[in-house]
Amino acid sequence: MTAPAATTRKPSAVLGFIAGGMAACGAVTITNPAEVIKTRLQLQGELTRQVPGSKRIYTNFGQAMAHILRHEGIRGVQRGLGCAYMYQLLMNGTRLGLYDPIKYQIHSFLRTDPAKPSYLVNIVAGGTGGVLSAFLASPLFLVKTRLQSYTSHEPSRVGHQHYYRHTLHALGSIYKAEGIRGLYRGVDASMLRTGMGSSVQLPLYDFVKQQLIQVGNLENGSLCHGLSSLISGFFVCMVMNPFDIISTRMFNQATDPNTGRGSLYKSPLDCFLKTVKTEGVTALYKGFTAHYLRIGPHTIFTFVFMEQTKKLVDQWRNKF
Template structure:
């Protein structure tokens, strides 16, 4: 049940924030392996990117890749949040005094993030391909000729086999580890801290909101460079053997980006990334906590009803 609740919560958040993910992907691919000032700037900033996409491809293009994006959220966070909740309930994230343990949270969060990312990797691959598709006038990055989620998965499988669907998955592990660990750790620590105050103790939803906002800031700062690299690895074209045309792996991508784009390249799309991750983190954790609370109330009510039935029978 924990896995299902985590997945459903993330799907609700993903639907609301997918347009921001589209903009983030375009900005991260713009000027790939080119020095600043040496490429055509199709997207002049966060707000202009919205305008450019809507003008060239229509307003609905802002929801490109929505289907695989929601499947990815279901797989990623169903496993990630479900695993973390499972560990949390068994005391694997706390010390002997029952307080949140930073080292344990980091380990559990990182492992949970890796497991979730690996599970949903095929959908992230297709999501990135579809989100980067654009009219020639604003196209950035490699353009994949997919017509939809199912056809894209089938085409990749036919051309590169089952392993082709997980291309780039291992490159996503650093992002998953750092992102998940920093998000879940900051959320847990902040929730424990503000929960000591009466205002937040009486308003658990407000506690969740504030804690998730802090988590959004922390995860964006820690994860953006790895997020850019992940986008590049997933979106690059491949040869007939399924090898990347631009990058051989995470390290190679970091080196090539540093040489051509400098430190600026690793923070492309930072603003939409935060604007996406902030609300996404808030919505995800608010939905998650709300669903868990509803489940607890339902279970308590069911337990009381079962107890009343037993009393009457006695």
């Protein structure tokens, strides 16, 4: 995700898609357990006022990991992994793949030098790519959320339980029962979530990396990329968590048989207001630790792999 250095060659969206998708798939293999835990923490106590002293199924990241492993095994902490691969390939392949080409097009339109970083251009490019990718991948995000929230161990259940055998069964079942509208339930929340996250993540990663190189005298290598990812990941998590809560709850709610719409929330704003009114503002940061333990390593592995892949791609392109 670096700004072009010595060349203004137009970036390839196809090669960026492949590199971004591969990087994200590699990262999600490691971070999917944290995603499962985050999802369940976010659904726990949904629209229920917390009573002091009341017991919760999941109390923190470590306890939740141990609880799921004990009752559901490795399969439990890796629920939805197949769908996560599909989601990462489509969402991050699009989001990361479009970032540099969108920046290039904006610079071309403004007739500015793409070799000179512009944080406003970076924010617009990151947000635009995020919104587009979220729209495309929203049905997979919906299915992934439902697969991860489901458990056959009844005492471990939080939120509404949707049972699907696998990703394709889920997509087919939702389409058969609710049509396209059902597959795209919560797409507005998803677009807000990913748009906000991308508008912060990609430009901030660029900024932090440049500062580490110029001020910290670090080489433009794996250590620099890893530190840039770790720092930017924390701030991304701060911005995204409220939108992530809303997306998770919009996706996981049951369907009202009378209206064919969600039974709890009419819109992201309705979800936000109901959540804050019933559970307090702090509910918007439920699962924050699990979210960061997912997004931090995921960002590191994605960007480190992405940078190395881009170097190989650039070397290959320069030969032709």
